[in-house]
Amino acid sequence: xxxxxxxxxxxxxxxxxxxxxxxxxxxxTQCNCExxxxxxxxxxxxxxxxxxxxxxxxxxxxxxxxxxxWIYYTINQSAYKELHEYLNNFLDPDRIQPRQPTCGPVNEVxxxxxxxxxxxxxxx
Amino acid sequence: xxxxxxxxxxxxxxxxxxxxxxxxxxxxTQCNCExxxxxxxxxxxxxxxxxxxxxxxxxxxxxxxxxxxWIYYTINQSAYKELHEYLNNFLDPDRIQPRQPTCGPVNEVxxxxxxxxxxxxxxx
DNA sequence: TATATAATTCAACAAACATTGAAGTATTAT
DNA sequence: ATAATACTTCAATGTTTGTTGAATTATATA
Numbered sequence: 565x566x567x568x569x570x571x572x573x574x575x576x577x578x579x580x581x582x583x584x585x586x587x588x589x590x591x592x593t594q595c596n597c598e599x600x601x602x603x604x605x606x607x608x609x610x611x612x613x614x615x616x617x618x619x620x621x622x623x624x625x626x627x628x629x630x631x632x633x634w635i636y637y638t639i640n641q642s643a644y645k646e647l648h649e650y651l652n653n654f655l656d657p658d659r660i661q662p663r664q665p666t667c668g669p670v671n672e673v674x675x676x677x678x679x680x681x682x683x684x685x686x687x688x
Numbered sequence: 689x690x691x692x693x694x695x696x697x698x699x700x701x702x703x704x705x706x707x708x709x710x711x712x713x714x715x716x717t718q719c720n721c722e723x724x725x726x727x728x729x730x731x732x733x734x735x736x737x738x739x740x741x742x743x744x745x746x747x748x749x750x751x752x753x754x755x756x757x758w759i760y761y762t763i764n765q766s767a768y769k770e771l772h773e774y775l776n777n778f779l780d781p782d783r784i785q786p787r788q789p790t791c792g793p794v795n796e797v798x799x800x801x802x803x804x805x806x807x808x809x810x811x812x
Numbered sequence: 813t814a815t816a817t818a819a820t821t822c823a824a825c826a827a828a829c830a831t832t833g834a835a836g837t838a839t840t841a842t
Numbered sequence: 843a844t845a846a847t848a849c850t851t852c853a854a855t856g857t858t859t860g861t862t863g864a865a866t867t868a869t870a871t872a
Contacts, residue, residue, distance in 0.1 A: 575702030
């Protein structure tokens, strides 16, 4: 998954209403009308936010075979799993490295240590 | 962590350049000048994006005690861990529920089953 | 004191975004 | 055929955002 795609997903999720919307879909809610009632938003605004989630690839769209006026949104499971795994790795706190100065005053001290006190530096 | 705060963090991360920036901080890089070199962006633009990450609470700012012209950005570990855990739960694919129709044509069938075939419905 | 350095802040702009109300599409019900 | 339903798309609005270049702050150096 490319970084632009990850950013697009995160941007799509970076809105409280869309987070609530996605949460409803996760819970099994699906119709625009239900979203509209739950979130107290106009149907066209729901459509707008759903499209952003869809364009990010997080949700699928499906029309009811009996009455195609009804549209059901579902989680795109593969994309969802991929995002989950990517973020779980990316945001892993174990990845946090201590500062590795390559410039600035601290680095000059390090350079000094490198020249004058090579063994002391190894202990730092 | 409130949903608005989560959304703010996700929004802050919803930009390729800020993802790269955060990745550099995670790896131990810190000075504006280094970010500027790595990402090929002007220092003031780096400042802009760093501020958005800071305002989301994801990074800390610290001035060099020897030469306070230099500013070091570091990961806000507690906020980072909290976000990691929250998203790991929120985006967990196991949370995905099957559709639970409460309206639409499918629901009418369910209502029919509820009235006429209560035992058959339990098998669905 | 004057100059250089590291980074931020300001002003300005076009592009993108959320929101609203109205119109449109496709389908079903009467 | 007409009306109702479920939802989308369009047009218009004000707001926010990313980007640029210039000005500014704060500190260190010559």
